[in-house]
Amino acid sequence: MSSEPILRVKDLTIDLLTAHTVVRPVDGVAYELSRRETLAIVGESGSGKTVTCFAPLGLMPVGVQADISGSILFDSRQLVGSDNETLRSLRGKSIGFIFQDPMSALNPARRVGRQIAEVAELHLGMTARAAETRALELIKMVGMSDPEIRLKQYPHELSGGLRQRVMIAIAIAAEPTLLVADEPTTALDVTVQAQILRLLKEIQSRMDMAMILITHDMGVVAGAADRVMVMYAGRHVETGPTERVLSQPQHPYTMGLIDAIPRKQDAIGSRFRGLPGIPPILGAPITGCAFMARCGYAVDACGERRPPFLPTAVPGVSAACPVLNIRAKECA
Amino acid sequence: MFAFIAKRARNAVLLLFLASVLCFALVVSAPGNVAILIAELRTPTATKADIAKVEEELGLNKPLLERYGFWLNGAIHGDFGISYKTGEAVGASLKSRLAVTATLVAGGAVVAFLLSLFVGFVGALWAHRAPDVVTRGSALLGASTPSFFVGALLVYAFSVTWHVFPTFGFAGPVSWVLPWLTLGFLPAAVLSRVVRVGFEEAMAKPYVLTAMSKGLSRTSILVRDAIPNIAPTYLNALGTQIGTMVVGAVVVEPLFAWQGIGDLFLTGVRFRDFMVVQACLLVFITFFIILNVVVDICITLTDPRLRLQRS
Numbered sequence: 001m002s003s004e005p006i007l008r009v010k011d012l013t014i015d016l017l018t019a020h021t022v023v024r025p026v027d028g029v030a031y032e033l034s035r036r037e038t039l040a041i042v043g044e045s046g047s048g049k050t051v052t053c054f055a056p057l058g059l060m061p062v063g064v065q066a067d068i069s070g071s072i073l074f075d076s077r078q079l080v081g082s083d084n085e086t087l088r089s090l091r092g093k094s095i096g097f098i099f100q101d102p103m104s105a106l107n108p109a110r111r112v113g114r115q116i117a118e119v120a121e122l123h124l125g126m127t128a129r130a131a132e133t134r135a136l137e138l139i140k141m142v143g144m145s146d147p148e149i150r151l152k153q154y155p156h157e158l159s160g161g162l163r164q165r166v167m168i169a170i171a172i173a174a175e176p177t178l179l180v181a182d183e184p185t186t187a188l189d190v191t192v193q194a195q196i197l198r199l200l201k202e203i204q205s206r207m208d209m210a211m212i213l214i215t216h217d218m219g220v221v222a223g224a225a226d227r228v229m230v231m232y233a234g235r236h237v238e239t240g241p242t243e244r245v246l247s248q249p250q251h252p253y254t255m256g257l258i259d260a261i262p263r264k265q266d267a268i269g270s271r272f273r274g275l276p277g278i279p280p281i282l283g284a285p286i287t288g289c290a291f292m293a294r295c296g297y298a299v300d301a302c303g304e305r306r307p308p309f310l311p312t313a314v315p316g317v318s319a320a321c322p323v324l325n326i327r328a329k330e331c332a
Numbered sequence: 333m334f335a336f337i338a339k340r341a342r343n344a345v346l347l348l349f350l351a352s353v354l355c356f357a358l359v360v361s362a363p364g365n366v367a368i369l370i371a372e373l374r375t376p377t378a379t380k381a382d383i384a385k386v387e388e389e390l391g392l393n394k395p396l397l398e399r400y401g402f403w404l405n406g407a408i409h410g411d412f413g414i415s416y417k418t419g420e421a422v423g424a425s426l427k428s429r430l431a432v433t434a435t436l437v438a439g440g441a442v443v444a445f446l447l448s449l450f451v452g453f454v455g456a457l458w459a460h461r462a463p464d465v466v467t468r469g470s471a472l473l474g475a476s477t478p479s480f481f482v483g484a485l486l487v488y489a490f491s492v493t494w495h496v497f498p499t500f501g502f503a504g505p506v507s508w509v510l511p512w513l514t515l516g517f518l519p520a521a522v523l524s525r526v527v528r529v530g531f532e533e534a535m536a537k538p539y540v541l542t543a544m545s546k547g548l549s550r551t552s553i554l555v556r557d558a559i560p561n562i563a564p565t566y567l568n569a570l571g572t573q574i575g576t577m578v579v580g581a582v583v584v585e586p587l588f589a590w591q592g593i594g595d596l597f598l599t600g601v602r603f604r605d606f607m608v609v610q611a612c613l614l615v616f617i618t619f620f621i622i623l624n625v626v627v628d629i630c631i632t633l634t635d636p637r638l639r640l641q642r643s
Contacts, residue, residue: 059544062536092547099545104538109560109636118556119546154636170546 006177006210007033012070012080014048014055018063023282025051027234028070030309035177038204038211040225040242042218042257046279048234049214053180056080057095058087075177093123096171096209098200100183102163106155112166113139113151119173138169143199161192165199172203179204179211185220197224218261222246230254233280233290236309240317250312250319252295289320297323336632336642340625351617352407356400358613359606366606367392370416403610412611417603422611425596430615432502433581433592436511440577440584443516444523445570451520452527456554459532467524474521479580483514483587500589511588515580519573526569530562537561563634571627575620 014026025048033039041049055066056079072079075094079087091097099105107115116138117131126134132151139147142165155163164184171179181200185193201224204211213225221228221242228245230238230253238251249255256275277294280286288303289295295302302323309320319325367386371378374386387393391402406413412422451471455464474482490510491499498507534540535558543553582594593612600608632638 059541061541088547088549090547091545097542097545099538099542101538105542107539107543107557107561109563109634110557118548122547154640156637157640167542170542 005032005034006075007031008071008073010071012052012056012068012072014051014069015067016051016055016060017065017067021283024285025234025282026055027286028306029231029234029236031229031236031239033178033210033212035210036205036208037227038201038213038225040213040215040221040228041231042215042221042228043231044216044257044279046282047231048282049216049231050182052231053182053212053214054097057091058084059091059097092119092176093174094176095178095180096174096176098164098167098171098179098181098184101187102160102167103155103187105167106163108155111152111154112158116166116169116173119170123174134173135169138173139166141172141203142166142169160188161196164188164192164196168196168199168203172207172209175207177209179209180214181211182214183216184213186215186217193220194223200224218246218258230257233286234282235290235306235320237291237321238317238319240314244314244317248314248317250314250317250325251291251321252297252324253291254319256294297321299323333632333639333642337629340628344621344625347621348618351621352404352614353400355610355613355617356403359610360396360399362604362606364604366390366416366604369604407611407614412614413607415600415605415608417599417605417608422607425608426593426611426615429591429593429596432590433578433585433594435502435508436515436581436584436590436592437574437577439508439512440515440519440580441570441574443512444519444573444577447516447520448523448527451524452531453554455524455528456531456535456558457551459535464528468528471521471524471528474517475525477518478583479514479518480583480587482517483510483584486510486514487587500587502588502590507588511584511590514587515577515584518580519577523566523569523573526566527562530565531558534558534561560634564631564638567627567630567634571623571630575623578616578619 009032010030012026012029013024015022015024025046027048029048029052031039041052043049051066054060056068056072060066068080070080074090079090106112113132113135116135117128120126120131120134121128124131124134136147136151139150144150144162144165150158150162150166155166158166164187168184171181179200184200185196188196197220200211200213203209213220215221225242228238228240228242229236230245230251232253238245238249238254240250245254246258249258253275260273260275262272275294280290280293286306288305289298289307292298292302307320307322309318310322310325311318312325365383367383367390368378370390371382371386375382384393391399394402403413410423410427412426414420415422415425418425451467455467458464487499487510490496497510501507531554535553540553540557543557548556578594581592582598584590585592585594586598593615596608597612597616599605600612632642
């Protein structure tokens with residue numbers, strides 16, 4: 001991997017305040033990301049994958065307020081505590097975003113060319129005409145046929161795969177150093193998924209970008225990520241190089257996730273293997289291990305304090321499970 | 333797109349024809365014999381022969397179909413017959429009155445358009461904060477205040493107390509301001525709610541999150557992303573409101589002593605001047621039909637999905 005990380009997250013905790021409730025979808029998360037590296041953030045729905053990446057950059061649904069603590073160093077700039085204007089100047093320019101559903105993420109009433117071009121206008125200081133040329137370039141770059149025609153079309157005239165390509169063009173229009181892709185293939189056909197993933201990897205290497213891939217699809221993780229961070233109930237429970245985490249998981253939750261993937265030898269019509277139980281409610285603070293209630297290896301001590309996140313026997317892999325990682329326990 | 337407009341225009345003409353039949357039928361079936369009225373107006377002791385003479389003059393003794401054909405032919409050429417009351421050509425007075433009402437409604441529409449956009453925009457920019465609450469409150473007040481009361485208040489404030497604008501009359505732009513405000517106020521209040529609610533809905537859409545991820549400011553998101561999406565709904569509401577403004581003109585015109593078409597219509601009804609009533613009805617209906625077609629075309633032009641579907 002390469003030298004200095006461009007993103008260094010430490011002890012990131014996010015409380016979301018709505019009119020009636022407070023929840024903590026992100027609880028003390030830490031990770032690093034280097035240039036040209038792809039980190040997959042994996043976990044089931046509601047595990048805090050998306051909020052971890054979006055809330056610190058000021059991307060929140062209307063009416064929700066985020067209380068963020070910890071530290072996020074992006075290109076040696078502290079993002080936690082930055083004012084809205086600073087965050088806004090980073091969005092689109094240094095950090096590009098791709099969303100899950102290209103059907104609704106594009107504005108239905110505007111031509112796709114304009115939606116791409118305005119990013120170039122805003123962040124590269126281009127004139128409308130220059131931005132139009134840039135949009136044309138980008139449309140070619142994301143592999144769309146008839147680029148001149150596409151530029152003038154509206155989102156409803158394009159298929160899901162093409163719309164996601166437009167979304168990618170928007171995200172990379174200002175050549176950001178970091179690309180955050182939130183389940184970029186989930187809403188697409190299986191055949192299109194592979195194309196989009198390949199395109200993302202290709203653009204990443206061409207532009208020397210770092211990429212965060214938020215997903216729950218282990219196939220996507222195996223195919224595209226250098227490293228994986230597994231999240232459960234707002235906490236990171238395991239990180240490491242993709243192939244090692246997938247082949248030798250060191251946390252019971254990761255094991256459960258990988259075990260839940262249907263296998264070729266499974267009988268047709270047999271029940272899917274799932275994890276028993278449901279994730280904890282994030283409103284109340286969790287003192288011990290968040291996974292304890294669903295864990296087959298749990299011992300009494302698991303409930304006493306949050307398990308430390310430590311290196312395991314597998315090189316490069318760290319996990320928050322002292323029970324399965326005796327060596328790590330000894331180190332602690 | 334062209335085919336769509338052509339189709340709409342054809343339907344409008346058909347509708348207009350039906351409306352003319354309805355207008356004529358309404359007036360013909362109205363109780364009372366106009367000929368008697370006119371004959372008695374000339375000589376209080378009118379005989380049967382006098383009445384027959386008037387009927388002969390007005391063509392009232394001819395078969396209905398022929399009368400309709402005669403009237404329609406005239407109407408198409410701008411000749412709406414002679415007013416029973418004044419003896420003047422209805423077409424001529426329509427023309428001068430139409431200019432007055434058109435000035436009133438057009439001005440009122442501009443007031444409603446600008447005021448509603450401004451108020452709605454302020455409310456959306458400062459959503460759920462003081463400016464939003466204040467504008468929302470005044471919009472509710474405005475939407476529930478009848479225009480004759482608004483007009484009276486405006487006259488009291490601007491003419492009687494501050495002497496800024498004249499109380500009534502139709503002499504130049506200064507005297508147009510109060511009527512325009514009076515007529516435009518209620519529609520502005522209603523439309524500002526359409527803008528505000530439209531913005532609120534649009535700002536919760538996923539494409540706004542995309543726009544935020546581009547680093548656009550809230551103002552430019554409102555202008556670039558929200559406005560194109562609320563335009564069709566807004567134009568639809570604006571069309572309806574312009575329609576009600578024509579009705580509102582009937583109230584506002586007498587308030588400022590403007591000799592508009594509303595005033596013509598009211599006096600026509602009062603004196604059973606059927607030629608005038610008939611002509612006014614036809615003008616109103618024509619206006620509504622054209623308004624509908626224009627609004628339809630505008631909506632189709634602003635909504636790319638409809639445009640695709642209709643062309």
